[in-house]
Amino acid sequence: QLQLQESGPGLVKPSETLSLTCTVSGGSISSSSYYWGWIRQPPGKGLEWIGSIYYSGSTYYNPSLKSRVTISVDTSKNQFSLKLSSVTAADTAVYYCARHALDLEAFDIWGQGTMVTVSS
Amino acid sequence: DIQMTQSPSSVSASVGDRVTITCRASQGISSWLAWYQQKPGKAPKLLIYAASSLQSGVPSRFSGSGSGTDFTLTISSLQPEDFATYYCQQANSFPRVTFGPGTKVDIK
Numbered sequence: 099q100l101q102l103q104e105s106g107p108g109l110v111k112p113s114e115t116l117s118l119t120c121t122v123s124g125g126s127i128s129s130s131s132y133y134w135g136w137i138r139q140p141p142g143k144g145l146e147w148i149g150s151i152y153y154s155g156s157t158y159y160n161p162s163l164k165s166r167v168t169i170s171v172d173t174s175k176n177q178f179s180l181k182l183s184s185v186t187a188a189d190t191a192v193y194y195c196a197r198h199a200l201d202l203e204a205f206d207i208w209g210q211g212t213m214v215t216v217s218s
Numbered sequence: 219d220i221q222m223t224q225s226p227s228s229v230s231a232s233v234g235d236r237v238t239i240t241c242r243a244s245q246g247i248s249s250w251l252a253w254y255q256q257k258p259g260k261a262p263k264l265l266i267y268a269a270s271s272l273q274s275g276v277p278s279r280f281s282g283s284g285s286g287t288d289f290t291l292t293i294s295s296l297q298p299e300d301f302a303t304y305y306c307q308q309a310n311s312f313p314r315v316t317f318g319p320g321t322k323v324d325i326k
Contacts, residue, residue: 145307205252
């Protein structure tokens with residue numbers, strides 16, 4: 099059964115770069131049927147799509163975050179990663195990674211999420 | 219960019235009630251709409267995709283309808299485990315997506 103697990107620092111200083119990795123287990127990240135995405139949720143608020151990546155490396159980003167976001171994939175490790183630069187307190191959120199199914203055009207499998215706090 | 223709205227923002231209901239949540243897109247999105255359920259402290263769970271297709275394992279009391287700009291999620295008989303927040307998500311420009319603001323279903 100496919101599982102996703104986020105990992106990375108839970109505390110990041112303002113102006114620094116937030117870095118998270120999502121490890122995919124129980125299946126291959128190199129499947130042609132899926133994108134792999136990042137979604138975040140500030141405390142008490144709704145969901146915001148950050149971006150998605152295909153195993154080939156093609157990326158799609160939320161226009162509102164595009165200037166600060168980089169998503170990459172490492173097929174040898176079955177992982178994909180998120181970097182968000184110049185963070186502020188507004189970037190404090192639970193960050194989820196998820197499988198983005200082409201046939202469903204929806205996120206069908208999610209990681210458990212990881213809380214990232216931006217604070218000095 | 220396509221914007222999504224949901225109504226109501228919250229609804230109080232009792233076990234056994236029929237609950238309907240509406241999602242509206244700022245422009246036509248055909249049937250490229252999904253619905254998710256999220257419980258506190260948990261990741262969202264996919265309920266409905268392509269506006270009306272039930273995800274595997276989801277109870278049949280959940281149903282979705284609509285196309286174009288107006289969509290609905292209906293819970294035919296609310297169960298205790300259904301108290302949660304529900305989000306719609308458009309995928310007209312997949313993989314670029316937008317989520318609605320959410321509708322909280324709580325106990326009356």
